Amino acid sequence: MNISVKSLAESPGLNCIPSIYAYSLTSTDPPAASDLQDAIPTIDFSLLTSPDPHLRSQMIQELDIACKDWGFFRVVNHGVPESLMNMVIEKAIEFFDLTEEEKKEFEEKDVLDPIRYGTSFNSKKDEILYWRDFLKIIVHPEFHCPNKPLGFREVLLEYSKRTREIVKGLLNGISAGLGLDQDYVEKALNLESGLQICAANLYPPCPQPGLAIGLPPHSDHGLLTLLINNGVGGLQIKHKGKWVNVNNDVPCSFLVNTADQLEIFSNGKYKSVEHRAIVNNAVTRLSVVLANGPALDAVVEPAYKLVTGERCLPAYIPMKYKEYLEMQQGNKIVGKTCLDRVRV
Numbered sequence: 001m002n003i004s005v006k007s008l009a010e011s012p013g014l015n016c017i018p019s020i021y022a023y024s025l026t027s028t029d030p031p032a033a034s035d036l037q038d039a040i041p042t043i044d045f046s047l048l049t050s051p052d053p054h055l056r057s058q059m060i061q062e063l064d065i066a067c068k069d070w071g072f073f074r075v076v077n078h079g080v081p082e083s084l085m086n087m088v089i090e091k092a093i094e095f096f097d098l099t100e101e102e103k104k105e106f107e108e109k110d111v112l113d114p115i116r117y118g119t120s121f122n123s124k125k126d127e128i129l130y131w132r133d134f135l136k137i138i139v140h141p142e143f144h145c146p147n148k149p150l151g152f153r154e155v156l157l158e159y160s161k162r163t164r165e166i167v168k169g170l171l172n173g174i175s176a177g178l179g180l181d182q183d184y185v186e187k188a189l190n191l192e193s194g195l196q197i198c199a200a201n202l203y204p205p206c207p208q209p210g211l212a213i214g215l216p217p218h219s220d221h222g223l224l225t226l227l228i229n230n231g232v233g234g235l236q237i238k239h240k241g242k243w244v245n246v247n248n249d250v251p252c253s254f255l256v257n258t259a260d261q262l263e264i265f266s267n268g269k270y271k272s273v274e275h276r277a278i279v280n281n282a283v284t285r286l287s288v289v290l291a292n293g294p295a296l297d298a299v300v301e302p303a304y305k306l307v308t309g310e311r312c313l314p315a316y317i318p319m320k321y322k323e324y325l326e327m328q329q330g331n332k333i334v335g336k337t338c339l340d341r342v343r344v
């Protein structure tokens with residue numbers, strides 16, 4: 001693989017980035033806005049799963065609006081212990097702190113390898129490199145984990161289990177919000193065997209943060225993505241044509257965004273949200289992202305009930321999730337261009 005950004009950033013006297021990392025923001029790129037950050041919706045998970053039908057339906061409605069208007073929201077009162085969330089961050093940092101020799105064992109080969117350590121997005125295809133190292137692990141339906149650092153496996157297994165409960169609760173609410181039975185998504189996309197990939201992203205300090213990018217604008221491939229980070233900002237989402245800074249300033253919350261398979265399934269009612277990661281020159285940023293998708297062999301298409309009337313024709317063609325995933329992960333990542341291939 002190419003040299004990791006971590007080793008590059010740690011090389012003595014580095015005060016400018018190698019030209020292969022030079023990313024030019026296009027002139028059409030909107031400037032970042034911070035003022036909208038407070039408006040990002042918050043979903044109270046305990047209300048969404050409340051036995052009180054009134055409270056629950058209120059939260060379902062809020063979730064529907066969050067998915068429709070933002071594609072991005074915070075989830076609070078979800079029951080996952082803060083200590084577990086912190087431990088996941090800690091173990092991911094410990095992984096990147098292993099020697100390059102130790103990490104080499106997990107170097108990426110194929111996009112469906114259960115454990116992939118690498119840099120940039122797809123360094124075989126990327127013409128310019130991104131200021132990011134990553135570790136991607138398939139944690140469901142089969143659980144995998146590197147054997148280092150010590151304790152990573154136990155922490156990740158528990159984290160995967162707990163977060164899958166949240167994803168299930170959110171998708172039940174989303175199903176109801178779409179006017180479907182609450183277990184419709186779960187059954188139609190076989191979530192019992194749903195693919196869950198954990199990606200740890202490391203963005204070391206960059207001597208020229210305005211010239212490089214951590215991850216360029218993209219949408220995620222699955223249904224819902226859950227994100228936590230080490231408290232350092234850098235994530236931006238595109239909202240109404242503007243980049244909005246997202247700081248994780250709500251303790252013990254998950255940032256959740258809608259992804260491509262949910263856009264397809266909802267027949268475009270919920271759009272997958274574009275986001276990117278910028279870098280800074282002072283501190284290392286680490287994010288731990290869980291991509292939650294359908295079962296690999298599930299064929300994803302707009303939900304039947306949403307495309308039955310005469311005026312609502314399917315806007316996407318059916319595609320096996322596995323094919324979609326290979327297409328998205330095996331190519332350069334450019335905005336939402338992957339979705340164009342399944343648009344009618």
Ligand SMILES: O=C(O)CCC(=O)C(=O)O
Nearest residue numbers: 199201220235277287289
């Ligand atoms: O690090 C972040 O905040 C964003 C990461 C991301 O978008 C991804 O891994 O797909």
Ligand SMILES: [Fe+2]
Nearest residue numbers: 218219220275
């Ligand atoms: Fe993403």
